[in-house]
Amino acid sequence: MFVGPLDESIIMRARKAGLLDLKIHQLRDWTQDRHKTVDDRPFGGGPGMLMKPEPLFAAVENLRREGTKVILLTPSGRKFSQAIARELAGQKDLLFVTGHYEGFDERVRENLADDELSIGDYVLTNGALPAMVIIDAVARLLPGVLGDDESSRDESFSQGLLEYPQYTRPAEFRGMKVPEVLLSGNHAEIEKWRCEQARLRTNAVRPDLLK
Numbered sequence: 001m002f003v004g005p006l007d008e009s010i011i012m013r014a015r016k017a018g019l020l021d022l023k024i025h026q027l028r029d030w031t032q033d034r035h036k037t038v039d040d041r042p043f044g045g046g047p048g049m050l051m052k053p054e055p056l057f058a059a060v061e062n063l064r065r066e067g068t069k070v071i072l073l074t075p076s077g078r079k080f081s082q083a084i085a086r087e088l089a090g091q092k093d094l095l096f097v098t099g100h101y102e103g104f105d106e107r108v109r110e111n112l113a114d115d116e117l118s119i120g121d122y123v124l125t126n127g128a129l130p131a132m133v134i135i136d137a138v139a140r141l142l143p144g145v146l147g148d149d150e151s152s153r154d155e156s157f158s159q160g161l162l163e164y165p166q167y168t169r170p171a172e173f174r175g176m177k178v179p180e181v182l183l184s185g186n187h188a189e190i191e192k193w194r195c196e197q198a199r200l201r202t203n204a205v206r207p208d209l210l211k
Helices: 009-016 053-063 082-089 106-111 128-139 187-205
Strands: 068-079 093-098 115-118
Touching (some): 009 128, 053 093, 053 106, 068 128, 082 128
Parallel strands (some): 068 093, 068 115
């Protein structure tokens, strides 16, 4: 699933430039049986399958280096945010463990994980998509990845607010005009307008962010 999204656009350029060292590992490489089994039925019964501890412990112990932060992708983790993305961007080495089926054997959570993250209050087929979302959000905050490090400063959530409305040419399109203040050249007034609009948009769409 990772082939494609992580080989395109900004992520691809960051990898080629050496700004992001990204490796994808196959958990089955750390299995010991001929079927390369990574899951089994839960003790006590119930639907679905659980990720087995043996290959997960072997993989993490083999891949973890000094300073590595091991993160489980699971619906029960803390909800991912821009603040967490900035937190992770400051880490030296991240190891994302993507869940599948009904999740992980609890011993993995208790003994291997440094953190657990979820990208929202819903359930996906596995943790691959959440991992890609987090990788994308974190990678673009690394120095040099966006070309202009100022690019991420005024984006949605960066200042605790949604981003203000943006416009480009033409100044009038089908009778819809760009706000005059943006054409005025008065940078102080433009900044004031943007701050007001960001707060108004946030209050209308995501009032929880203002709390």
